[in-house]
């Protein structure tokens with residue numbers, strides 16, 4: 454132990470008044486800097502006491518270390534993550550990433566005032582609903598539209614405003630849990646609707662609905678898209694068209710919770726016959742609800758469209774205020790929807806659509822270019838190969854629909870796969886891939902060019 458060295462250790466208040474740390478106070482909270490400075494000094498003191506430190510760093514160097522430590526401590530908890538899983542609508546990683554225009558629209562709406570509820574033509578109070586409802590109507594052909602906080606809210610508002618106290622028939626095969634304890638039977642009970650179960654788990658016929666109307670007095674027919682699971686084998690469900698025809702016969706409205714609705718049938722290249730809003734509206738459903746951040750590729754939002762009288766009743770319901778959409782979401786939603794005026798443009802400019810639309814051949818070329826860059830940088834430190842693979846859409850969307858892809862596989866030489874996975878996850882911008890068949894797998898589908906460069910940098914540092 455070096456007593457003289459201990460005495461040379463700068464005092465806290467001296468360290469804190471050194472220029473770099475004073476300047477850092479304009480950017481970081483004082484308590485965080487003080488905490489970090491104390492930790493640096495404690496570390497040095499311990500090192501001197503156990504003999505591992507025999508010379509002190511310059512005070513400026515010490516100050517810089519404290520600033521770096523304080524900055525790390527003040528880093529936001531919600532952070533950007535590089536998604537190398539290839540799962541486009543990854544529920545745990547924020548579902549649909551926004552496109553550049555939508556992100557810019559959020560930024561603009563966030564940093565100043567806006568005409569959120571101000572009518573610029575007339576110079577008086579306007580409506581929050583006015584920004585997207587006409588656009589959604591013109592895109593979908595519906596009479597009325599309403600955007601709320603998320604689709605769970607849209608469904609609950611629909612049931613509360615239109616089905617409270619009424620008997621609602623739904624197939625036993627559609628009494629699903631959507632996730633996070635959002636279960637159709639419980640949501641119906643909460644909304645005040647009375648559930649009439651129809652058919653069986655695997656098979657429901659039109660005659661089952663007819664009986665529910667004639668014998669049990671059903672006043673509404675509800676169809677819920679079983680977004681997050683697939684029933685295969687001996688199954689039958691009634692199409693929206695047939696339900697609507699039956700509803701017309703008895704003057705009973707048909708509501709449809711579509712969940713992950715793509716707007717158009719031709720929208721998602723490479724993903725065959727998923728459920729679409731277009732189909733549901735064409736079939737004649739009276740109200741259709743769907744998510745903004747699933748296949749639509751926008752922000753978290755719920756959209757309800759349908760007959761004007763129903764949508765108006767939903768807007769007037771007191772619960773509408775509880776689930777109302779905020780200005781940032783509205784900005785992102787409008788910017789995303791604008792692209793849908795041209796389907797080809799939407800397919801290119803909405804990230805969810807362009808990622809889902811990437812073909813295996815395109816992904817093979819990207820995987821090979823990525824693998825070449827990795828091999829060049831990592832050399833003998835890691836074996837890099839590519840291989841065909843099958844991915845998934847994610848976000849409880851289109852289960853069982855295989856997404857043909859081409860992946861990059863890593864087999865590091867001096868590092869276990871678990872250690873590699875952990876180190877990538879701990880990287881400055883965390884990188885999340887997956888381990889499979891003794892390889893660390895990266896899917897280029899969900900990676901931008903910049904993400905790829907960051908991964909090369911990370912692997913180069915981690916496998917040093």
Ligand SMILES: *Cc1c(COP(=O)(O)O)cnc(C)c1O
Pocket residue numbers: 603604605606608631677678679680681710711712713743744745746754755849
């Ligand atoms: C995802 C989903 C919901 C919930 O939508 P959120 O936007 O997550 O609130 C409701 N119904 C169905 C059928 C869904 O797939």
